[in-house]
Amino acid sequence: MGSDAVGTTSLKSSAHVKAAGWGRGLSTLLRMTRMNLRHPWQVALAIGSTIIAVILQLLIPRLLGWAVDQTQVAIGSGVTGTAAEQALWTPALLLLAASTLRGLFTMAQNYFAEAVGHHVAYELRLACYDKVQRLSFSFHDRVHSGDLITLGILDLDGVRMYFSTVLVRLLLLTMLIGIGAYMMISTDSVLGLIALSFVPFVAWRSSVTQLKLRVIWLDLQERLSVLGRVMEENLAGIRVVRAFSAQAYEMVKFDRASKNALKLAHEQVDVYVPNTSAMTLAFFFAMGLVLWIGCNKVIAGQISLGTLTMFLAFMTILQMPVRQIGLMVNGFARAYTCGSRLFGLLDQDITIRDASTARPLEIGEGTLRFDNVSFAYPGTGNRAILKNITFSARRGETIAIVGPPGSGKSTMAHLIPRFYDVTGGTIMLDGQDIRGVTLATLRQAVAVVQQDAFLFTTTIENNIAYGDPWAKEQRIERASESAQLHNYILGLPAGYKTVVGERGASLSGGQRQRLTMARTMMLRPSIVIFDDSMAAIDAATEQRIRAAIRRFAKDRVTIIIAHRLSSLKHADRILFVDNGEIVERGTHQELLAKRGRYKALYDLQLRPGDDIATTFGGAP
């Protein structure tokens, strides 16, 4: 099992998959097979249809041979006209019936095999989505969302096709080639062996070709992934691109990624075309030999014309399946690679989860306590971001956290709902260690208004009611009134039913922030954290929102992270954080009286133009 910390390697690297041993490869294939077998009816119907379709297909050359022999007998015995026609009726009708039934059973085989694949893909898609939702933030910090999307589309497709292109085809080819070879060799061993002479060569070339194509395809997949990432970033950052007039630079970047993909597409053609021609040549060469030697045998009376026809028909029937051996080998390799990557994701350990002894959080006094908390982000070599943080807050209190950029303010906030787990010390809610309570109850009790105001592409109403989809209209309106957004929304043509663009693109930064505040005010958390969530809001609106927040804060612990100190004067306690440590604490007045870092920063904000680096100790 991988851990969150090794997520990147497990998901991205095809080399990682290639290097996995036989044991792991086998267990991946067995796991995929087991997933298919969970649909026994469809599997049984697909296999049953395949067996019947193969038997019918093998009957066709025999019937053809019989028809030719009947004709020869008719010619030999001088029977002509209606009598000769009647002799041909039976083989002709049988041929028609066999071909029709074979077509129907092949259709059933494809239908049920595809159904199994689609069911497995559906289950895997849900399992992956569920896993991605539950994996901790440290995993998402490391794995690019584009790679996860590729995994959910291309890799999932590789596993989907495992049943139809590998398992069913393996059965079909084994039966067709095995029984076909037996029938030919038992009829005439020399002619049979010559007719089958193309099989090893074509099977070998098609496997080699497909495996070469697979290597190129994997490379192509990685490059398409890069192409996708370039496109995704360009679209997400379209405003930055335009603002910096960087279209030409972006075009060059995209062109380079596209050219790489084009080069590989050419390589695919270079491998495919000559090998296809070589395989066709081998087949026709063998057929020519069968015709030559077979005709001589017919003339010598060793075999009938019908038998020769049967051999030629067998060869024609075998040609395509033999070529498909390569496709099957490719499907096998692809399913294995894709399966390994998908199972790599599904087997990731969820580091932030309910402990086996977790109990629902019980809120009484509503007291939050940080006790000697330290923290380092996973995978950053234990670089301490927070050191020995201790403070507590009671219901109804407002705690403000200020400090230079990168000092660890948001990190402190993210530890409370357990987006990350502390690496030292404890965080307690009403005397309960937050690692000992269930995540669901903890996250119900803690609401965070994030710095990055993320909105979903849906109506304003749905965005506000995201945490409580059944909320009444009046509550939604009250929340948006508190966030000073109600009048603006009423002015929109569709009001609360207005659909916000992708990530809220149709709203201003301040409107987006106010909407996320309204979304939080819909909840009834015991602790609410505003993480620099008023940075894009003008001072007058902020004043009005603060009044609403004060009302909202009466029954809960409120933590406000902000850079604008004038708006924090009313906090019960202000913590000045620098380099992961609380360096000053107290009320606004106390901190001013201390004449320390807080006072310097406050003065600086009152007197713009001073050197900010002096106050922030050169922080970025």
Ligand SMILES: Nc1ncnc2c1ncn2[C@@H]1O[C@H](COP(=O)(O)OP(=O)(O)OP(=O)(O)O)[C@@H](O)[C@H]1O
């Ligand atoms: N997901 C992460 N993985 C690794 N390091 C991180 C991660 N998020 C933040 N950091 C680092 O942790 C430090 C503290 O970041 P944090 O976001 O808590 O600072 P902040 O005080 O809130 O800054 P700002 O005022 O700019 O929002 C920074 O050095 C940052 O680079």
